[in-house]
Amino acid sequence: MIVEQRHRARRGAVAAGLTAAVAAVFTASIALGSSAVQPAEALHALFGGGSETANTIVNTVRFPRALAALMCGAALGVSGALLQTLFRNPMADPYILGVSSGSVLAIGVALLAAPLLGLAPDSIPSLYTAAFIGALAVTLLMTSVSGIVRSVTTVLVVGVMLGYLSYAATSMLAVLADIERIRAFTYWVFGSFSGSRWSLLTPAIPALAASLILIALLAKQLNALLLGEEYARSMGMRIGAVRVLAVAAAAFPVSVVTTVAGPIGFIGLSAPYLARQLTQTSDHHTTIPYSALVGALLTASADLAARMLLRPVELPVTAVTALFGSPLIIYLLLKGRGVFY
Amino acid sequence: MIGAEGVAAGYRGQPVLEDVALQVREGEFTAVIGPNASGKTTLLKTLAGLLKPLKGVVYVDGRRVSEMDVGELARSVGVVLTENVRPGLLTVQEVVALGRYPYTGLTGRLKAGDRAEVLEALGDVGIQHLADKPYKVLSDGQRQKVMVARALAQKPKVLILDEPVTYLDPKARVELLLKLRRICRQRKIAVIASLHEIELALRVADRLLVVTAGRVEAYDSPEEFVEDGGPVELYEFGEDAGFCAETLTVEVRPQPSEGFKVFVIAGAGRGAPVYRMLTRLNIPFATGVLHEGDLDYFVAKSLGGKVIAEKAFHQISLEKLEQALATASKADAAIYVSHPAGPINAANTVLAEKLIEKSVPTIVYGDAAVKACWARVERLRELEDILKQVAKQEGRGIPKTYLIQAGQKSS
Numbered sequence: 014m015i016v017e018q019r020h021r022a023r024r025g026a027v028a029a030g031l032t033a034a035v036a037a038v039f040t041a042s043i044a045l046g047s048s049a050v051q052p053a054e055a056l057h058a059l060f061g062g063g064s065e066t067a068n069t070i071v072n073t074v075r076f077p078r079a080l081a082a083l084m085c086g087a088a089l090g091v092s093g094a095l096l097q098t099l100f101r102n103p104m105a106d107p108y109i110l111g112v113s114s115g116s117v118l119a120i121g122v123a124l125l126a127a128p129l130l131g132l133a134p135d136s137i138p139s140l141y142t143a144a145f146i147g148a149l150a151v152t153l154l155m156t157s158v159s160g161i162v163r164s165v166t167t168v169l170v171v172g173v174m175l176g177y178l179s180y181a182a183t184s185m186l187a188v189l190a191d192i193e194r195i196r197a198f199t200y201w202v203f204g205s206f207s208g209s210r211w212s213l214l215t216p217a218i219p220a221l222a223a224s225l226i227l228i229a230l231l232a233k234q235l236n237a238l239l240l241g242e243e244y245a246r247s248m249g250m251r252i253g254a255v256r257v258l259a260v261a262a263a264a265f266p267v268s269v270v271t272t273v274a275g276p277i278g279f280i281g282l283s284a285p286y287l288a289r290q291l292t293q294t295s296d297h298h299t300t301i302p303y304s305a306l307v308g309a310l311l312t313a314s315a316d317l318a319a320r321m322l323l324r325p326v327e328l329p330v331t332a333v334t335a336l337f338g339s340p341l342i343i344y345l346l347l348k349g350r351g352v353f354y
Numbered sequence: 355m356i357g358a359e360g361v362a363a364g365y366r367g368q369p370v371l372e373d374v375a376l377q378v379r380e381g382e383f384t385a386v387i388g389p390n391a392s393g394k395t396t397l398l399k400t401l402a403g404l405l406k407p408l409k410g411v412v413y414v415d416g417r418r419v420s421e422m423d424v425g426e427l428a429r430s431v432g433v434v435l436t437e438n439v440r441p442g443l444l445t446v447q448e449v450v451a452l453g454r455y456p457y458t459g460l461t462g463r464l465k466a467g468d469r470a471e472v473l474e475a476l477g478d479v480g481i482q483h484l485a486d487k488p489y490k491v492l493s494d495g496q497r498q499k500v501m502v503a504r505a506l507a508q509k510p511k512v513l514i515l516d517e518p519v520t521y522l523d524p525k526a527r528v529e530l531l532l533k534l535r536r537i538c539r540q541r542k543i544a545v546i547a548s549l550h551e552i553e554l555a556l557r558v559a560d561r562l563l564v565v566t567a568g569r570v571e572a573y574d575s576p577e578e579f580v581e582d583g584g585p586v587e588l589y590e591f592g593e594d595a596g597f598c599a600e601t602l603t604v605e606v607r608p609q610p611s612e613g614f615k616v617f618v619i620a621g622a623g624r625g626a627p628v629y630r631m632l633t634r635l636n637i638p639f640a641t642g643v644l645h646e647g648d649l650d651y652f653v654a655k656s657l658g659g660k661v662i663a664e665k666a667f668h669q670i671s672l673e674k675l676e677q678a679l680a681t682a683s684k685a686d687a688a689i690y691v692s693h694p695a696g697p698i699n700a701a702n703t704v705l706a707e708k709l710i711e712k713s714v715p716t717i718v719y720g721d722a723a724v725k726a727c728w729a730r731v732e733r734l735r736e737l738e739d740i741l742k743q744v745a746k747q748e749g750r751g752i753p754k755t756y757l758i759q760a761g762q763k764s765s
Contacts, residue, residue: 230461233458236444239442239444240439243435244433244439246424247404247433247435248428248455249424249428250455294443294445294448296448
């Protein structure tokens, strides 16, 4: 019991630290950019004050962008935590498993091929729908693959290859499309929050919030899954129902994130890993909220770095997240069968 | 408590094991034994409701398992499987608390009652002191106990375990099995466990379900099973080894050899270790005069030694003494294993002295009083050394060095 208290105190401190860091990054995000605004003025503008220029920059460009980064990061972190337990694989991540690429491909089809059929593809609802279909298809495919091959790394390789396939298809589609569309599409294809406008973001906010809550409600089932499906079933879990729910709960937020910002890699991998390390537990009641916090922090920081590092040129966010994500994967692979989750 | 009738167990319509019927009552321990790939795991998973029976019916507490919903089943049947679990950074207590799954609400938060059940389960298995340790730092034996405690936290009426002790060291095996039996009695639950260790199964189980080659070979109490010669059939190794029904052990027999052979005078169980040593050294032996029913009698017989025995509780007759003397005279050496001498076996001392008179090299093991002897040893190690030396000389006499050394020791 003493140990429990010590853990609680530690987790409290970690939560406070993370929240403070998130607030700091958020403030920096709305203050920094091509034209810098004083942090105080930026915060003031957020609540309707400040000069008109600051108000416009903050409220129409930087605030939605920072909010998108935070929410998408939280969603990716939580989705990664779910996927890692579902696949019993500490290296599972929506980007690596090809879930994000599935969305990209589906959006690509909608965006580039649909005009050929005389449809209006770039309405925001159809983008979201297409992304969800793509993400769901890949997640289902990967779940059945992991049912056949037990090896942690084989599943990863299959996922990565699936990602390449969908990029190949996307590139071919891009060749067929007209030049204006390509420019927008190729920019988004690398992952960037620069397109985060309120019109795109408004439906995403409740959708992401809902999926965070849904995944948090799956904590009990995910904990049981830590012992494997057979044990989970023997303890009274409805495997079939939980699987369907979990697959949908993982694919949905990823599809939303991909629609908003394109494929963002490595957050779903690193956030749950760091959350477990910081809290020293695999209990999903703890790892899910902490994965959300860490994911939000990592993504908002990565977006800030992507904007600031090579000013005025913007980097794709995944270029920044890969800087810490790829070494982490290599580390986990070298360490052998993952101890975590 | 749990029963099965006409059950066929298997995967995808392919039966692995057919026509199983059993009935395990509360507080009863049933061991499932049989060779690898005989369908034990499949049967246990079918009994646990993890697999649907291809034929027949499994019922728990009078209710058909196939009609129970998963939650009800989980509150009735707990299982411990063979697969390794990797619950990440979960502590022992957290793993055990997962057993409360069928009792907790939507979020899985534990109430006071749940915590009490977790503590009780930890206590029953004797791992309270490990409660806050991460599961991953535990030994195999401790991990297995955690999984048992987790199953107990489900408050089941039936506990089903698949090879719970196979990967444990011998001490942990016995410890866990005894714990399981105590839990079985105290919690009044029906326990079904598959075991590879027939010698342990015979000692802890109330009933044995023996499966081989896709069918149930026997379903009996251990005593009946042994009486009917079950283990002898199950563990048929030909000439090399056999099951001793009296000691409930598997004994390895010496290879038949023409060379050096020994006669052992023993009794009261003192000869058993000597027989085993001779078997290990591949030295054929005859022994006598034993009494029927003596431990030495059973061990010597199961090791394939020639036994000259008198009826139990009868004084050794002249006839047996002479028979022993005749056999021993043909031996290359004799070992007189000191054993309590009384009126009914006094003839063994006479036998020893006759052998010494007849110049059969006789080694006295222990402190038995004899007028003279070729060598006297205090420890089995020394006995082994002498025998090896003697055997090397193709069976004639004990080397002088030993005689002197042993003589000095004994004087």
